Amino acid sequence: MPVIWIVTFLLVLSIAGYVAGRARAFQSASGDVRQMHSLPGYYGYNVALTSLVPALLVLAVWLLVQPMLIESRVAGMLPAEVIPEGSNQSLVMSDVRRVAEGLDIAIERGVMTEESASSIRTEFTDVRGRLGEVGVALGSDVRPEVLRAAQAYRSMSSKGSLAMTIVVGLLAIGGLALAFSRTNKDFRARNVVERGVMALLILAACIAILTTIGIVLSMLFETMNFFRLHSWTDFFFGSTWAPNFRGDSDLSILPLLWGTLYISFIALLVAVPIGLFAAIYLSEYASNAVRSVAKPLLEILAGIPTIVYGLFALLTVGPALMKVFGQGGMAGVGWMSGATSVLTAGLVMGIMLIPFVSSLSDDIINSVPQAMRDGSLGLGATQSETVRQVVMPAALPGIVGAILLAASRAIGETMIVVMGAGAVAKFSVNPLESMTTITTRIVSQLTGDTDFASPETLVAFALGLTLFVLTLGLNILALYIVRKYREQYE
Structure with a gap:
């Protein structure tokens, strides 16, 4: 049946x-x-x-x-x-x-x-x-x-x-x-039903945990298979990423990790100040009429598909940067050889992350008790002094969480990087050169008619597991910092 x-x-x-x-x-x-x-x-x-x-x-x-x-x-x-x-x-x-x-x-x-x-x-x-x-x-x-x-x-x-x-x-x-x-x-039907519903709620909570454990274990087993075929020292300490699917590949994560962190850093440089300042304005200074219009318009950015952002990077932002920094551009420096670059992907990704930072920060700032504002104003502080010295310190732990969420979103982004940053794995501090990220390489290594018997394919699982561990470590560190600050503040 x-x-x-x-x-x-x-x-x-x-x-x-x-x-x-x-x-x-x-x-x-x-x-x-x-x-x-x-x-x-x-x-x-x-x-x-x-x-x-x-x-x-x-x-x-x-x-x-x-x-x-x-x-x-x-x-x-x-x-x-x-x-x-x-x-x-x-x-x-x-x-x-x-x-x-x-x-x-x-x-x-x-x-x-x-x-x-x-x-x-x-x-x-x-x-x-x-x-x-x-x-x-x-x-x-x-x-x-x-x-x-x-x-x-x-x-x-x-x-x-x-x-x-x-x-x-x-x-x-x-x-x-x-x-x-x-x-x-x-x-006692009510007691039995309520215990049963409680068990279902516990089961639902456990499913998320078990799913995470299952994902980690699935990556772990394939990663172990990868390290049986390829040296772990080359993966973690090598300097070249050059898979060729014919053996003797150089499969080092460091060039990919550098590109991932570099692009994410530029994206956060764009998203955090703009998103945070927008949240402060909407929560503390804007009138109800302005807020009712500006906040929904800002949040529209979160609903745009990432492929659209990728097209925007490829067709608009990249060529615009070429006109400034390319050969014969307005700056006359010739630093940029193509429309794809770290700066192209970082700028567009930062625009995509603005609503993540602004919406969450706005909600967090609004959750600060009004009594704290009134007390500060009653003591003679100006509105700007109240925002800087009272509201922002109280909301800082939540704002840090919003920034971490934006950072996680940036690290896991793929389409914008594929279309805006290029596919070159290398070390460089020039933001006008093409680079690539870990997520892009994972997609590339698993695309096509391949089997899971070669290190060039299994490396995708090692990349995913390493990225997961790094992200988890950053989150734990940030949680520790937030808790320490909250203890001092309280």
């Missing part, structure tokens, strides 16, 4: 359980709500949640675990000679999945029956041709080992889906029956 039908069945069953549980509670109290321990709705929610939540959790876990178990078993059926030289098992498994999908489509369209799909034998080109009839394209002829693995994959998937449907259905019906049988006017 398709998953959508299983979910629909669970929802219908939970709605029926809500109605039945509520009615049973009324019946046990002879229709008198005052005799019930809880409100009638809680009895219905208890039956509905007991029926729905465990079944949905089992369904989600089953959908995650079943493909991994099936692929692990099917991969063990593939002999070593099936894997082409220079390739890996994952590419062969992708052929297995395509063949299995093709057999399913062929059965649905009547090209073959379930029995023929399970027992079909091939001279290779025959199966490829028959799958081509239903639009499944294969890069090469189907080997008999791959066909047998695909048939086993289909069989295991079908049995697993049937078992999932039965288990989930029985669990939902059993939960409904159990909760319904316990429903009476003295049952």
Whole structure:
């Protein structure tokens, strides 16, 4: 049964359980709500949640675990000679999945029956041709080992889906029956429902943490594979980034890290002063009429897609800088050889970050108690002195957080860098030269028809993990500084 039908069945069953549980509670109290321990709705929610939540959790876990178990078993059926030289098992498994999908489509369209799909034998080109009839394209002829693995994959998937449907259905019906049988006017339904909702809230909070752990572990394992193939000393202490996908590549993170920090620094030089001054004006000096117009217009910048900013950098800002600093430009210095440069990407990225700094800083400044302003003004301070010596120190921890958010956004930006900064990995202090960043190289290394068996591809995971660790360290340091300042201020 398709998953959508299983979910629909669970929802219908939970709605029926809500109605039945509520009615049973009324019946046990002879229709008198005052005799019930809880409100009638809680009895219905208890039956509905007991029926729905465990079944949905089992369904989600089953959908995650079943493909991994099936692929692990099917991969063990593939002999070593099936894997082409220079390739890996994952590419062969992708052929297995395509063949299995093709057999399913062929059965649905009547090209073959379930029995023929399970027992079909091939001279290779025959199966490829028959799958081509239903639009499944294969890069090469189907080997008999791959066909047998695909048939086993289909069989295991079908049995697993049937078992999932039965288990989930029985669990939902059993939960409904159990909760319904316990429903009476003295049952503490409100306590049970509130504990259940609390458990769901805790689970939702844990999902974010577990997702982060999963992301880190996935990068960590691939990074370990990378360092088995490439020297870690060259990665962390080398000076050249030159992947060639033919071996003997120089894969040092330092040129990429320099470009990332340089572009982010220029972006923050643009975004922090403008955004912070805009926030101070809007919160402390602007009238309500001006604020109601200026703040939404400023926040429009946050909704512009980054690809649009990239086009703006490539077509407008870059050529404008060329007219000033390029060969024959107004400055007459010839420092800029192309429209792509660190300064181009930094300026446009800074414009993109202005609403991040201004909106968050504005909200933080407005959260400073008005009593502090009134006390300062009452002691004879001017408005500017109140802003400098009272409001800004009180709001500084939050403003630091806003700046860190903007910095994280700058470090993770890709499209503006691709179109505005170029793709050259090197050390240079000239902001008018082309450079690149870590995120751009991650995209580049994983783009194209590549497999995860070469250091030139696996280096993307090492870059991502290193960037994650550096960002985490900066955030921890900033949090420590903010807490120390807050202690002194309080």
